[in-house]
Amino acid sequence: MFKRCFVALFTVTIVLTLxxxxxxxxxxxxxxxxxxxxxxxISGIFTFRTLTPLQRPRQFxxxxxxxxxxxxxxxxxERRRQNRDLFDPEKGASGYAPxxxxxVLSYNEFWYERGIELTSDKRTSLIVDPPDGRLPPxxxxxxxxxxxxxxxxxxxxRRYDSYENRGTGDRCIMGFNAGPPMxxxxxxxxxxxxxxxxxxxxxxxxxxxxxxxPIGDTASPPFPQYSGISRGHWEGETLVIETTxxxxxxxGLTSPNMHLIERLxxxxxxxxAYEYTVTDPTVYTAPYTVMMPFRRTDGPLxxxxxxxxxIGLYGILAGARELERQGRELRR
Numbered sequence: 001m002f003k004r005c006f007v008a009l010f011t012v013t014i015v016l017t018l019x020x021x022x023x024x025x026x027x028x029x030x031x032x033x034x035x036x037x038x039x040x041x042i043s044g045i046f047t048f049r050t051l052t053p054l055q056r057p058r059q060f061x062x063x064x065x066x067x068x069x070x071x072x073x074x075x076x077x078e079r080r081r082q083n084r085d086l087f088d089p090e091k092g093a094s095g096y097a098p099x100x101x102x103x104v105l106s107y108n109e110f111w112y113e114r115g116i117e118l119t120s121d122k123r124t125s126l127i128v129d130p131p132d133g134r135l136p137p138x139x140x141x142x143x144x145x146x147x148x149x150x151x152x153x154x155x156x157x158r159r160y161d162s163y164e165n166r167g168t169g170d171r172c173i174m175g176f177n178a179g180p181p182m183x184x185x186x187x188x189x190x191x192x193x194x195x196x197x198x199x200x201x202x203x204x205x206x207x208x209x210x211x212x213x214p215i216g217d218t219a220s221p222p223f224p225q226y227s228g229i230s231r232g233h234w235e236g237e238t239l240v241i242e243t244t245x246x247x248x249x250x251x252g253l254t255s256p257n258m259h260l261i262e263r264l265x266x267x268x269x270x271x272x273a274y275e276y277t278v279t280d281p282t283v284y285t286a287p288y289t290v291m292m293p294f295r296r297t298d299g300p301l302x303x304x305x306x307x308x309x310x311i312g313l314y315g316i317l318a319g320a321r322e323l324e325r326q327g328r329e330l331r332r
Contacts, residue, residue: 032237033266035195040237042193042200042266045301046294048182048274049115049189051078054290056125056133063124064133071122079116085109113187119293126184129277129289136286157330160320163313170313172306174226175206180243180260181276184292191294192301193264193272200232200239205301213241220245224256238265257282270296 033041051074060066066074080086085108119126125133150158159165168174177185188206195201203210213230220229228243243260258280265273272294279287323330 033269037197039195039234040239040266041195042239042264042272043195044272044296045190045192045299046272047113047190047297048184048292048294049113050117050119050126050184050292051075051115052118052123052126052184052292054126054183055135056127060124061132066118066122066124068122071118075117082112082114083109084112111187113189115184115189126290126292127288128291130286136284136288139281139283139285153329160317160330163317166313166316168226170316172207175204175209175304178204178206178209180211180227180230180241181262181278181290182274183290188304190297190301192299193294200241203301206304207306208304224248228258228260238263255280255283264294267293 035041035043056063084105087105127133127135130136163171169176175188177183177189182191182204188204190205192203192205193200194203198215200213200215201210202213209227211227211230213232215232215234218231220231224245224247226247228247229245230241230243232239232241234240241260241262241264243262244258246256246258246260248256258278260276260278262274262276265275267273273291274294275289275291277287277289278284320330
């Protein structure tokens with residue numbers, strides 16, 4: 001009897017002791033995180049890799065989300081479809097010529113970190129507007145007028161005339177997923193956000209692109225930049241970043257006329273919601289909005305020592321000159 005009373009009393013004591021701690025811990029999880037200056041804390045090292053495609057695949061037309069079973073099947077299918085170790089080097093693969101035609105498959109699966117699953121809500125696209133989950137139609141006039149007058153062969157040859165005709169990725173100026181806006185892609189889908197009084201800095205692992213964003217009303221410089229000119233302000237718990245004055249070519253789908261609004265909101269200690277809206281009437285017939293999570297990941301970020309801008313690009317142009325000397329056809 002004494003033992004039973006002691007155990008009961010001990011249990012009550014433990015419960016009474018734990019209840020305030022549990023409540024405090026729960027309160028800590030729900031309270032907004034703050035910097036020493038009192039601003040919402042969105043800092044940390046995050047990954048935005050995911051198997052959720054930017055645009056909704058045609059097979060999921062009309063379906064905003066998938067059931068757990070359908071999501072698991074799609075994830076398994078995508079992991080197999082994209083696995084470079086399963087590509088046949090003799091027959092070639094999507095976007096690559098077979099080996100018999102001089103094709104070489106870039107990288108094996110070891111180097112990729114595209115993600116292994118969909119977003120937690122199992123969405124079928126990162127695009128949330130338009131409602132069909134697809135990019136709006138492009139404006140026909142966005143094509144380069146000079147390029148339109150060239151034959152396909154001439155257009156290909158033009159890419160090998162000079163380093164100035166290569167994209168910003170080839171020249172190691174911009175990363176293909178660093179943006180802005182940031183987009184999940186094949187690898188280096190990592191970003192560090194850190195805050196200091198009056199500024200938020202976004203450092204992408206891809207091509208070590210860093211944006212130092214002033215908070216509040218500050219004058220903009222009179223010249224464009226590849227990453228545009230960004231200015232931020234707080235709307236409640238959300239950091240809103242407005243970016244204009246793009247030099248163009250930052251993500252392959254932009255022009256100097258792009259107007260970008262990004263929103264970052266801390267959801268919990270492990271997650272920051274990242275949403276952006278692109279408006280560019282010279283490229284797209286309507287704006288579009290993308291939502292994707294930033295999930296906390298272990299650091300550090302690694303240096304992206306991009307050498308395509310020196311060794312690789314030299315080889316591309318030198319190879320083109322050699323093919324011309326031999327009278328052989330240049331390929332894309």
